[in-house]
Amino acid sequence: MTIRFVIQRLLFLVLVIWAASTITFFIPRMSNKNPIRERLAQLSRTGGFAPADMEKIVASMSEKFGLNKPLLEQYTDYIGGIARLDLGVSLNKYPKTVWELIMEALPWTLGLLFTAAILSFVIGNLLGAVAAWPRAPTWLRNFATPFVILQGMPPVLLGVLLLFFVGFRLKLLPLGGAYSIGIQPSRTIGFALDLIRHQILPALALIFGSVGGWVLSMRGMGITIQGEDYVNFAEHKGLNGITIFRDYYMRNALLPQVTGFALALSSLITSGLIVEGTFALPGVGSVLVEAIQSNDFLVIYGIVLFIVIAVAVLMVVVELLYPLLDPRISQTN
Amino acid sequence: MTTIALPQTQIKQPSRVTVVLRYLRRNKSLAIGLLVILFLVAFTVIGLLTINPKDAYPLAVRSKQPPSGTYPLGTDFFGRDMLSAMVVGIWQTALIGVLAGAVGTLIGVILGFTSAYFGGLIDMVIKGICQILTPIPVLLIQVVIAASLDKRSVTIYTMTLIVVLLAWMGPTLVIRSQVLTMKERQFVSVAKLSGVGNLGIIFGEIMPNLLPFIVSAFVIQVFGAVFASFNLSVLGLGPLREPLMGNIIWAAQGQAAFFNGWWWWPVWPALALMLILGALALVIMGLDEFSNPRVRRSE
Amino acid sequence: MKPALQITDLQVSYYTDAGRATALDGVSLTLNEGEKLGLVGESGSGKSTMALAMMRMIKPPGRIEGGKVMVGDTDLTALSEEEMLKARLSKIAYIPQGAMNSLNPVMRIGAQMVDAIKAHDPKADKSDLIERSLEALTSVDLKESVFKMYAHELSGGMKQRVCIAISILLKPQVIIADEPTSALDVVTQRQVMETIDRVQDKIGAAVILIGHDMGLMAQFVDKVAVMYAGRLMELSSVREMFTDPKHPYAKALISSLPSLENKGVFQGIPGLAPSLLRLPGGCAFHPRCTHVMEVCRTVRPSLDSLPGGRKVECHLYSDEVVTFQEPVHNVKERV
Numbered sequence: 014m015t016i017r018f019v020i021q022r023l024l025f026l027v028l029v030i031w032a033a034s035t036i037t038f039f040i041p042r043m044s045n046k047n048p049i050r051e052r053l054a055q056l057s058r059t060g061g062f063a064p065a066d067m068e069k070i071v072a073s074m075s076e077k078f079g080l081n082k083p084l085l086e087q088y089t090d091y092i093g094g095i096a097r098l099d100l101g102v103s104l105n106k107y108p109k110t111v112w113e114l115i116m117e118a119l120p121w122t123l124g125l126l127f128t129a130a131i132l133s134f135v136i137g138n139l140l141g142a143v144a145a146w147p148r149a150p151t152w153l154r155n156f157a158t159p160f161v162i163l164q165g166m167p168p169v170l171l172g173v174l175l176l177f178f179v180g181f182r183l184k185l186l187p188l189g190g191a192y193s194i195g196i197q198p199s200r201t202i203g204f205a206l207d208l209i210r211h212q213i214l215p216a217l218a219l220i221f222g223s224v225g226g227w228v229l230s231m232r233g234m235g236i237t238i239q240g241e242d243y244v245n246f247a248e249h250k251g252l253n254g255i256t257i258f259r260d261y262y263m264r265n266a267l268l269p270q271v272t273g274f275a276l277a278l279s280s281l282i283t284s285g286l287i288v289e290g291t292f293a294l295p296g297v298g299s300v301l302v303e304a305i306q307s308n309d310f311l312v313i314y315g316i317v318l319f320i321v322i323a324v325a326v327l328m329v330v331v332e333l334l335y336p337l338l339d340p341r342i343s344q345t346n
Numbered sequence: 347m348t349t350i351a352l353p354q355t356q357i358k359q360p361s362r363v364t365v366v367l368r369y370l371r372r373n374k375s376l377a378i379g380l381l382v383i384l385f386l387v388a389f390t391v392i393g394l395l396t397i398n399p400k401d402a403y404p405l406a407v408r409s410k411q412p413p414s415g416t417y418p419l420g421t422d423f424f425g426r427d428m429l430s431a432m433v434v435g436i437w438q439t440a441l442i443g444v445l446a447g448a449v450g451t452l453i454g455v456i457l458g459f460t461s462a463y464f465g466g467l468i469d470m471v472i473k474g475i476c477q478i479l480t481p482i483p484v485l486l487i488q489v490v491i492a493a494s495l496d497k498r499s500v501t502i503y504t505m506t507l508i509v510v511l512l513a514w515m516g517p518t519l520v521i522r523s524q525v526l527t528m529k530e531r532q533f534v535s536v537a538k539l540s541g542v543g544n545l546g547i548i549f550g551e552i553m554p555n556l557l558p559f560i561v562s563a564f565v566i567q568v569f570g571a572v573f574a575s576f577n578l579s580v581l582g583l584g585p586l587r588e589p590l591m592g593n594i595i596w597a598a599q600g601q602a603a604f605f606n607g608w609w610w611w612p613v614w615p616a617l618a619l620m621l622i623l624g625a626l627a628l629v630i631m632g633l634d635e636f637s638n639p640r641v642r643r644s645e
Numbered sequence: 646m647k648p649a650l651q652i653t654d655l656q657v658s659y660y661t662d663a664g665r666a667t668a669l670d671g672v673s674l675t676l677n678e679g680e681k682l683g684l685v686g687e688s689g690s691g692k693s694t695m696a697l698a699m700m701r702m703i704k705p706p707g708r709i710e711g712g713k714v715m716v717g718d719t720d721l722t723a724l725s726e727e728e729m730l731k732a733r734l735s736k737i738a739y740i741p742q743g744a745m746n747s748l749n750p751v752m753r754i755g756a757q758m759v760d761a762i763k764a765h766d767p768k769a770d771k772s773d774l775i776e777r778s779l780e781a782l783t784s785v786d787l788k789e790s791v792f793k794m795y796a797h798e799l800s801g802g803m804k805q806r807v808c809i810a811i812s813i814l815l816k817p818q819v820i821i822a823d824e825p826t827s828a829l830d831v832v833t834q835r836q837v838m839e840t841i842d843r844v845q846d847k848i849g850a851a852v853i854l855i856g857h858d859m860g861l862m863a864q865f866v867d868k869v870a871v872m873y874a875g876r877l878m879e880l881s882s883v884r885e886m887f888t889d890p891k892h893p894y895a896k897a898l899i900s901s902l903p904s905l906e907n908k909g910v911f912q913g914i915p916g917l918a919p920s921l922l923r924l925p926g927g928c929a930f931h932p933r934c935t936h937v938m939e940v941c942r943t944v945r946p947s948l949d950s951l952p953g954g955r956k957v958e959c960h961l962y963s964d965e966v967v968t969f970q971e972p973v974h975n976v977k978e979r980v
Contacts, residue, residue, distance in 0.1 A: 025478075028478055029478055029481050029482065032478050032479070032482070033482055033487075036487060036490065037487075037490050040487075040490050040491055040494055041490065041493075041494040043494070162624075164627075165569075165623065165627045166620060166623060166624070167573060167576060167577065167580075167619075167623070169580055169595070170616045170619055170620050170623075173595060173612050173613065173616040174613070174616055174617075174620075176604055177604070177609055177612075177613050177616075180604065181604050181609050188604045188605055189599075189602070189604070189605070241746060242741060242743050242745075242746035242747045243746060243747050243748055243749045243750070245741070245747070246739075246741050246747040246748070246808070247749070248702060248733075249700060249702065249733060249734070249738075249739040249741065250733065250734050250760075250761040250764065250811065251730045251731060251732070251733030251734040251735070251761070251764055251765060252730075252760060252761070252764045253730055253764065256760065256764065260749070260752060260760065261749050261752075264749075264751050264752070265749070265750065265751055268751070279481065279483045280483070282483060283483045283485040283486070283577070287577060287580055287581060290580075290581055291580060291595065291596070291599045292599070293599070301489075301581065302581055302582060305489075305493060305581055305582045305583060306582055310493060310494075313489065313490070313493045314490060314493075317486040317487070317489055317490050320483065320486055321481075321482050321483065321486055324481060324482070324483060325481045325482070328481050339751065340750070340751060340795045340797070341750055341751075341795070341797050
């Protein structure tokens with residue numbers, strides 16, 4: 014792994030972040046909507062102050078938020094703000110900053126996504142590898158088929174059906190929310206279990222929706238690897254099936270899957286946000302949905318930017334880590 | 347060695363229809379996918395002829411009714427008749443899908459083609475843009491666009507536009523790589539040597555070979571468009587009055603449908619959309635088997 | 646003294662959609678300790694199938710239909726799956742054809758050697774495993790540093806020698822070298838063959854060298870066996886095979902070798918090798934044989950023993966058959 018490669022990837026990362034920031038800057042401004050006016054208009058509909066005063070408030074807040082400055086200046090301020098991780102303030106929950114809102118909700122989202130991503134990667138690749146391994150029992154090999162059928166379904170839809178059958182009909186698991194109503198958050202095992210119970214169905218929905226993809230790609234990889242000479246030679250050496258499966262088959266087939274992981278993560282994150290928003294889980298997704306409903310634009314744009322940057326960073330990290338896993342790459346300079 | 351005299355029988359060519367049907371029997375994926383789509387089309391067409399489309403909108407009928415004789419799929423909190431809502435919703439989803447799919451594929455073909463055939467700077471620019479936009483989750487940009495619009499001006503056509511704006515990268519790259527491989531193949535060189543001009547090569551030689559990929563790309567675009575429009579609506583960014591599946595689920599969850607026992611409200615749209623996406627996915631797999639001879643099982 | 650390898654009447658068939666293909670049709674041969682046998686034949690003659698059958702690595706739709714493969718005292722065909730796993734590498738080892746891709750790209754060479762030993766000797770301690778591996782590496786003229794390297798860091802010849810080193814780790818009685826030099830340049834070929842020679846001498850194993858490079862055979866083996874259509878046509882000492890081949894097929898092969906004396910226009914053998922799905926009746930070679938007789942079309946000749954321990958499957962020599970086995974002449978002499 015050369016310095017040149019690392020710099021190349023980092024430059025690409027900066028480019029992507031810049032592109033995303035620019036898009037999130039210019040698109041809203043293309044629509045003549047003044048977020049402050051919109052928000053105040055909404056407030057005045059529900060709550061009570063005269064439209065005459067509103068213009069004054071709009072003017073003063075616009076000044077405060079810098080919406081009066083020339084476009085180029087706003088742009089540079091904006092980019093500068095992003096570099097400092099300043100994504101603005103929430104209009105709805107003023108004076109909370111967008112960054113604060115995201116950080117509060119992030120742990121929940123991370124928990125859900127992390128679990129779903131790791132589980133679907135591990136289970137999916139294992140099922141796919143087994144599906145392609147001729148010496149595995151047939152029932153195990155066919156176990157993956159229903160997941161392949163489900164692949165491509167938005168996890169939210171799977172979630173609705175899971176909620177319906179398991180939560181509503183069978184009443185086995187809760188129907189939404191972070192924890193049961195009426196329970197006080199505390200550092201007890203009981204509370205932790207309650208938390209987990211609420212996360213199970215959404216996590217399952219996410220996992221079911223993405224497992225199929227791993228199964229398919231791993232199965233294809235597996236068929237290719239099986240035909241390789243070194244798998245054959247391993248048999249000639251008298252190694253047993255499990256050793257060959259693990260050291261000669263899996264270790265080689267899994268490598269290309271790792272590069273796919275970052276890309277799959279991007280789609281998992283969007284599905285995760287939607288699932289969170291739809292099932293009222295206390296993650297970033299719900300913050301987004303609420304912001305959309307209340308026209309809290311800075312929050313919306315802030316979250317979008319945050320996710321885009323997070324995904325881009327993750328992709329570059331995986332790309333930089335891959336050579337550590339594949340001995341063939343580190344040598345080619 | 348004695349020669350055997352063959353009887354002079356005409357070998358009957360099976361009709362086109364028979365050939366197609368026989369292939370469908372083998373390619374079950376494609377067959378089932380098309381069948382489900384046919385069923386949905388029939389459902390929608392018959393539905394549009396029998397129901398009153400106004401019933402698909404709020405305040406049309408009694409609200410919160412469970413499925414019964416009068417309202418086979420029940421009604422929702424806002425007074426929509428779910429059956430009408432499904433009919434109109436599926437129709438609108440299909441519209442968005444096909445429209446966005448067609449436009450996206452068209453852009454993809456034009457850009458991909460230009461990029462590959464003419465190469466050089468154009469190629470670099472187009473390829474570069476596609477590459478930079480790839481790590482960015484498309485949904486998020488669509489959220490930005492949709493959120494910037496005045497809520498009242500969002501219609502199914504604006505949704506189509508938003509979806510198309512960020513969907514053209516896929517088909518562009520696919521068509522581009524296909525044209526790149528074809529450019530170097532012999533039949534193109536032969537045509538060039540025979541004096542066929544650029545346009546002749548484009549439409550006479552390359553296009554016909556691209557057809558299976560274009561069809562594939564189209565179906566994939568339709569799938570993507572339905573998927574993307576659903577994602578946007580389920581976040582609350584769709585044309586809220588319209589009975590799109592995503593809108594209905596968003597509204598249902600917003601009113602805590604399951605907690606209130608109105609299970610039929612989110613479940614029908616979920617099932618309907620799964621049918622649509624599932625059928626499209628099967629067709630995509632079937633087409634892949636058709637156009638990729640390596641995947642094809644023995645004829 | 647028990648021979649190192651004794652194959653009796655080995656039958657292997659492949660059940661394909663098009664029918665049953667007879668890959669090996671009753672092949673028998675014997676090899677003593679320290680002897681080197683060259684197995685030659687065109688593609689489809691059954692030589693690679695022999696190797697696979699001896700290692701019991703024939704996979705469906707192929708099957709070993711009959712016969713015995715005795716290595717020392719053990720009948721490999723009678724072993725259970727697990728026992729056969731143990732027998733591989735310890736009793737009979739295999740050097741693969743394409744060493745280019747026979748080593749696991751993501752494991753260090755040392756790890757691939759250690760896991761081979763460990764599979765057979767689970768109780769051995771780590772330092773013992775490493776020592777034995779290093780010893781094997783040095784005996785094939787590789788530096789000890791190779792132990793820590795990855796496959797892609799080695800040249801073709803080095804990779805092949807690693808495979809040879811792996812094959813001698815457990816000091817087997819029989820080593821099968823399946824075209825070990827086909828992908829290598831001439832200089833490396835020689836190095837590899839000399840390495841095989843040396844290690845075989847050291848551990849006293851019997852070697853079967855499969856290939857179609859007659860020149861290479863001539864330099865390194867003691868006996869040559871010619872296969873055709875899954876049958877053993879002739880087995881002679883290397884000197885006899887090159888100077889006085891008996892079987893018409895073997896004669897044709899030898900006469901097609903260019904040499905300083907043998908100049909002129911070369912003729913291939915007219916006709917094509919038969920499909921294994923439909924072998925000709927009688928002798929498999931009869932449709933292309935220049936000495937074909939009436940009996941050849943209907944009766945398959947038996948593998949007859951000739952003076953000097955030679956064997957031939959041909960009706961031409963039925964009157965020269967001897968009834969007792971003489972050891973093959975001139976074992977150590979080279980052509």
